[in-house]
Amino acid sequence: MDNWCDAVGVSHPQLLSANASRSYVLSSPSGPINFTAGLRVAEWGGINFWMGYPPRVTNQVLYVHTAEAQKTFLPLISLKAFYHETNRCVVIDPGHGGRSVGTKNLATGLYEKDYTLDWAIRLQTLLSTNGWKVVLTRYNDMDVALSNRVAIAEQCQASLFISLHFNSGDVNRERRGIETYCLTPMGLPSSLTRDPVDEAANLRVTYPNHAYDYNNFQYALKIHRSLIRETGLPDQGVQRARFMAVLRGQNRPALLIEGGYLSNPREARLIADPHFRQKLAIAVARALVD
Numbered sequence: 001m002d003n004w005c006d007a008v009g010v011s012h013p014q015l016l017s018a019n020a021s022r023s024y025v026l027s028s029p030s031g032p033i034n035f036t037a038g039l040r041v042a043e044w045g046g047i048n049f050w051m052g053y054p055p056r057v058t059n060q061v062l063y064v065h066t067a068e069a070q071k072t073f074l075p076l077i078s079l080k081a082f083y084h085e086t087n088r089c090v091v092i093d094p095g096h097g098g099r100s101v102g103t104k105n106l107a108t109g110l111y112e113k114d115y116t117l118d119w120a121i122r123l124q125t126l127l128s129t130n131g132w133k134v135v136l137t138r139y140n141d142m143d144v145a146l147s148n149r150v151a152i153a154e155q156c157q158a159s160l161f162i163s164l165h166f167n168s169g170d171v172n173r174e175r176r177g178i179e180t181y182c183l184t185p186m187g188l189p190s191s192l193t194r195d196p197v198d199e200a201a202n203l204r205v206t207y208p209n210h211a212y213d214y215n216n217f218q219y220a221l222k223i224h225r226s227l228i229r230e231t232g233l234p235d236q237g238v239q240r241a242r243f244m245a246v247l248r249g250q251n252r253p254a255l256l257i258e259g260g261y262l263s264n265p266r267e268a269r270l271i272a273d274p275h276f277r278q279k280l281a282i283a284v285a286r287a288l289v290d
């Protein structure tokens with residue numbers, strides 16, 4: 001870790017606590033980054049993010065995986081230099097639609113597909129009056145194949161793709177909060193896997209969207225921070241997955257937001273409230289208009 005810090009020109013991480021859990025702070029141009037040896041969840045700017053491999057300490061020396069340094073720490077410390085393209089076009093993807101209803105709102109009995117469309121239309125209104133060309137993958141209650149959602153972004157040469165969803169903890173009604181996902185970089189384990197066998201087999205597979213690892217993570221950090229600040233919902237962190245077909249085929253930065261849990265009674269009621277969905281839209285728009 002110290003060698004890498006020297007190479008990129010930031011000071012070495014400082015040890016904060018030397019007891020059983022050794023935690024460190026890395027001072028960077030983007031602000032302090034807090035992490036702990038042996039833990040995959042770290043903190044920056046008031047939000048959590050997941051690493052593929054936890055940092056390790058051997059003989060008092062701190063190690064991070066090379067891919068983690070390149071794909072997680074580098075985009076994070078370089079966030080200050082982040083800029084949006086001048087020809088901005090974003091494709092907003094309201095998850096589900098038609099027969100694909102998504103998850104059910106515990107409080108209202110309505111479905112995820114309706115809430116994602118409403119969120120997308122609110123976001124479209126905010127972004128299209130702030131310098132973005134906005135295209136939605138669907139404008140009404142219709143079923144759109146995942147491959148078509150990617151094709152729509154390809155057709156209009158989008159500079160960014162954002163898929164909007166709401167989550168379900170299935171039988172776990174306690175689980176709540178916001179998650180922001182991007183594609184797991186090659187060689188790193190995902191924070192969320194659907195099929196462990198498939199995940200292990202695909203660790204070395206490259207997808208078109210891997211060309212955007214750096215910006216994927218930067219957009220995810222910026223948008224996730226804005227979402228947590230605006231909504232005050234529990235922070236489930238910026239995470240990475242490779243099973244999301246709507247992300248991995250993208251030839252542009254792409255992310256997927258889970259804007260709360262429809263299976264949690266409290267969040268189900270919140271998501272049913274148009275004021276809350278407006279907050280979700282404002283949060284994403286703020287991160288993209290700076």
Ligand SMILES: [Zn+2]
Pocket residue numbers: 095096102103112165166
């Ligand atoms: Zn969904």
